[in-house]
Amino acid sequence: MLRVGDLDRSIKFYTDIIGLKLVRKSEYPHGKFTLAFLSTNEDDEEPFLELTYNWGVDSYNIGSAFGHIAIGVDDIYKICDEIKLKGGIISREPGPMKGSNSILAFVQDPDGYKIELLQR
Numbered sequence: 153m154l155r156v157g158d159l160d161r162s163i164k165f166y167t168d169i170i171g172l173k174l175v176r177k178s179e180y181p182h183g184k185f186t187l188a189f190l191s192t193n194e195d196d197e198e199p200f201l202e203l204t205y206n207w208g209v210d211s212y213n214i215g216s217a218f219g220h221i222a223i224g225v226d227d228i229y230k231i232c233d234e235i236k237l238k239g240g241i242i243s244r245e246p247g248p249m250k251g252s253n254s255i256l257a258f259v260q261d262p263d264g265y266k267i268e269l270l271q272r
Contacts, residue, residue, distance in 0.1 A: 154221075155212050156263050159186055159205035165262050166190050166201065169240040170223070171231075175199040184208070212263065220258070220266035228271040232257050246271070 156162040166172045172190040176199075179186045184207040189199035201221070225231045228246045236242055243266070244258035255271035 153202040153204055154261075154263070154265055155204050155206065155209075157205075157210040157212065158262070159188060159203060161262050162203050162205075163188055163190075165240070166203070169235055169238045170259070170267065171234075172201065214264055218265070220268045222268040222270055224270050224272045226272055228255055228257055228269055231269060232259075235259055 154162075163174055163177075167174055167190070172192060173194040173196075175189045175191050175194060175196055177186065177188045186205045186207070188203040188205075190201040190203065191199035232242050232246050241260050242257055243260050244256070246255060246257040246269070248254065249256050257269045259267045259269065261267060
């Protein structure tokens with residue numbers, strides 16, 4: 153779960169730029185928050201990313217405990233090119249991880265969260 157300062161902006165980023173699908177969105181007036189669940193498929197019963205918007209809170213300190221979320225992708229170079237074309241920022245271009253055969257890249261979302269893309 154990621155707490156976000158502007159839910160619509162974050163949903164747009166994760167759907168339009170990263171390519172996830174919004175599975176469902178639920179408002180909880182009693183708790184003054186809204187949840188959005190995203191996945192790679194609109195039909196997923198158990199989405200893998202939850203965005204939480206606490207009404208009236210427009211930013212958060214990410215803190216030192218959070219590192220990043222990771223998403224496996226089929227063609228990391230193509231995905232990164234598409235992300236850049238859509239206005240996303242690649243903070244680490246695709247390439248091998250030092251001391252490993254893993255190919256990875258990093259993207260940053262509108263709230264500053266890091267997303268690691270891993271070549272499957």
